[in-house]
Amino acid sequence: MAETLTHHRRPFRRWFRETGWRHVVGAAVVLFSVFPLIYVLSASLNPAGTLITANRLFTTVSLDSYIDLFNRPQQPYAAWFLNTLVIGLSASAGSVLLGALAAYAFSRMRFTGRRVGLITLVLVQMFPQLLAMVAIFLLMLGIGEIFPAIGLNSQAGLVMVYLGGALGVNTYLMYGFFNTVPQSIDEAARIDGAGHARIFFTIILPLVSPILAVVALLSLVGTLSEFVIASVLLRDPQKQTLAVGLYQFISQETSQNWSVFAAGAVLAAIIPVALFLLLQRYIVSGLVAGSVK
Known part of the structure; x- marks a missing residue:
């Protein structure tokens, strides 16, 4: 042997x-x-x-x-963590919903300017948001004078700014995935009397859940790591996000504390890791396969 x-x-x-x-x-x-x-x-x-x-x-x-990370009144890490969780999840959910609605319209409806609109959404994303930082700041400053709840130094206003850039690449990714769902499903639903809203929420969304999970994860990670816009719009330390708050530990040369900064970074990684583990089965699954019998 x-x-x-x-x-x-x-x-x-x-x-x-x-x-x-x-x-x-x-x-x-x-x-x-x-x-x-x-x-x-x-x-x-x-x-x-x-x-x-x-x-x-x-x-x-x-x-x-x-x-030490949680015993600094001037640097409220717990508040930053909660703010990041609320802002990230809100912006991620809004990005997925807006992107899915736009992708459904481009994939299932035929209207004038459809192709031009889809290409325009992608081209606009080629310009970095930093170029519009001054315009965003002045816009939020003006909005804050009328509606302080969504103006400068408000978390709701920051979410609105993030949602303003939710379309684009996300819509293009979803558009390609929506095209893989046979339109015979829509036709069968229309025969039964279903409208666009019912088809979208009860039929299409469950079939495209893998791409929804991917876009949600990418949007959340992008929101967690975003620094420029959050640092400009959020001035109150109690309202800041982790990316802005953690920078305070190493921004001043005389009071740098890399150990506390690293501890905060380790805890901040819990959010994307937990979301990835939660959405893993949706990311790797193929729910579209076998949807038409």
Whole structure:
């Protein structure tokens, strides 16, 4: 039996040439991706407060930075975390809804300017929001004089600004996915007396849930990492987001605390990771397959 196993075992060079090199590349990519995360975790557990002392991983392990993170009245991390969660989820849900409505209209309806409108949405996204920062600031300042609840230094106003850029790439992604859903489903529903609203909410949305999950995840991650607009519109520390608030720990040269900053970054990563695990089965599933029998 040992002779049979030896006979069927491939030589190492042949194995490495056919499949082994893929394992090496995969291990290198995983190491390259995981090392920054491990380094940040090590820095968050090092109470020294500098990155120089964190070069040697996990030489000192302490939770002092995490405790100090929630004991700073001038830097309310708990409020930042809650603000980011509320703003991110609101903007993500609104982006998915607006993008899905626009994608359904472009995919299922035929009207003048349909193709031009779809291309325009994509082209507008090529210009960074930084170019419109002054216009956004002046617009929010003017709106705040009439409606303070959605004006400058308001979280609702920041969500409205994010939703203003919700269309574009998201709509284009959903538009391609909506086209994969056979229109025979719509026709069968119309025969039964269903209108566009009923078809959209009860039939189409469940079938395109994978792309909805992807767009929701991308929108949330983009909102969590957005810094420029949030730093300009939100001036009150109690209303700021994590991206803006965490910058305070390292913005001043005389009071930099990289350990507390790393601890805040580690806790901030919980939101996108939790959402990814929650939506994973929708992202990897193919609900459209077999929808038409």
